[in-house]
Amino acid sequence: MGKIEEANEEALEKFKEAQPVATGLAKASDVIPDMDDRTFLHAGPPVEWERMSGPTRGAVIGALIFEGLADDEEEAKEIAASGDIEFDPCHDHDAVGPMAGIISPSMSVYIIENQEHGNKAYCNLNEGLGEVLRYGAYSEKVLDKLKWMEEVEAPILNSAFERSGPIDLKEIISQALHMGDDGHARDVAMSLIFLKEMAPHILETDFETKDKKKVLEFMGENQLTFLNLLMPAGKAMIDAAHGVEYSTLVTALTRNGTDFGIRVSGLPGQWFTAPAPKPDTLFFPGFKEGDQGRDIGDSAICETIGLGGFASAAAPMIVQVVGGTPDDAVARTREMREITIDEHPGFTIPFMNFRGVPIGIDTRKVVEKDIRPFINTGVAHKDPGVGGVGFGLVRAPIDCFKKALKAFADKYK
Incomplete structure (x- = not known):
């Protein structure tokens, strides 16, 4: 066996041995390596503001308004073009982001740990389909949903994780492949299995019943809920x-x-x-x-x-x-x-x-x-x-x- 074959076998063995688990949530700038309050992460390889695609620009605009750094679209564009914001690939910070992939400093992110090798990966929460930030939308409705996710959904989920302990993501993926999911465009079974795991713990939290009900409904109606856990699980494994x-x-x-x-x-x-x-x-x-x-x-x-x-x-x-x-x-x-x-x-x-x-x-x-x-x-x-x-x-x-x-x-x- 040559050096390349031996190296590939070693790399694949590490990947197959990996054991990704979800342990909780935290603010992005508190846990993502080398991220501060002026760092905005994006999907894909490195790209500067001038070359960003329409949806990536839209998501940056929305995130700047969400962070309170800009009051409106025009001010957000000026800030983005000013050089005051550092744009970096999520992948270069142990993170992943769907679509535009914008992760701004105060957004909550899932914390995924590879228990076999000790490395971690991060991803923000899934907003559902249609008019959402990750697709480049930044209307008042989009920003209101993000605010609700930060103020209501994320704290409830984090409290549920404190009760559940680490959630085995590899096992969920394995089960769902036998139920018609592909693990990218179709994550229906994965999302429902995850909801089944979390629902009892969500109900045990001390938050208001109406808020817990809304979180359960939001997760249950969103067939892509689990995608934002699967992605960092995949990154933790392949990294x-x-x-x-x-x-x-x-x-x-x-x-x-x-x-x-x-x-x-x-x-x-x-x-x-x-x-x-x-x-x-x-x-x-x-x-x-x-x-x-x-x-x-x-x-x-x-x-x-x-x-x-x-x-x-x-x-x-x-x-x-x-x-x-x-x-x-x-x-x-x-x-x-x-x-x-x-x-x-x-x-x-x-x-x-x-x-x-x-x-x-x-x-x-x-x-x-x-x-x-x-x-x-x-x-x-x-x-x-x-x-x-x-x-x-x-x-x-x-x-x-x-x-x-x-x-x-x-x-x-």
Whole structure:
């Protein structure tokens, strides 16, 4: 076995051994490394204000108003362009954010700990679908919901975590793959399992009954509640495999609506980017072709760990909604086996005789076979202030992997 194969085996073993649990919530600037009250985190690779996509700009505007740093849209734009705010990728701060991925200092974040290796990851709370901050909307309704989430939902959830103790996220993911979830675009079972785990503890908290009732209703109606726990769980697992010398394992697939970026285990501290593609989109009523922005969000961490598009066979309805068939869903999962190294022993697909989802995207295989990672995704409007326009399917651009492979060759000769 050569050095690269040995390194990839070591990295994958660390990933498979990882045990992510949710332990509670805290304000972002209190727990996220190297974050202060002027740091705003975003999805995807590094991007400055001038190059930010419409939904990312919209989310920055909303977050600046939410933080009380700006009174209105125009003032928020001025502050964002002034250089007084530090914009950094969530991934560079042990965090992940869906869609625009904006995490501002006073937002509450889930704390996920990998009990096997000791590393942590963070993500904010899910707002639901449609007109929400992560899709670039910043209306009064959006900001009022964020305020309620901070003042009511987050304290109740944190108090519930104090009663429940650590929640095993790996077990929830494993169960839900047997119930029709793919772990990205479809998280219905995961969200309901999590709600089942938390509901008794929420009811035991000392908060007012009407507030506990509203939190339970909000979580129960939102099919993506668990996505914001799954994403940091995925990051906590795959980060354990990052930084292994000679490893060609991809440890992040991510996008910011402008650029698509990847990270590779054996090339820590480096981003490899290409223009973000536009997803093939199933539009919500009232939207049409041309309304969608480019691919956006850290949620492709799900595909990085073998879920989402890689687990299409577990949730064929996701492919079907944009014109595919269940056979197409199975074909997607089989195709992703061509560019991966192993199968996950705990994340299995009943329809494929309980084979594990494909894991360990190998930069070499992607380039050699010209098979690009397949991603299930939400789709935001191209303009700031609008919100979500539908769901979509997209492929990662090949140039990211070519650049990474060249850098790998230069480093390791």
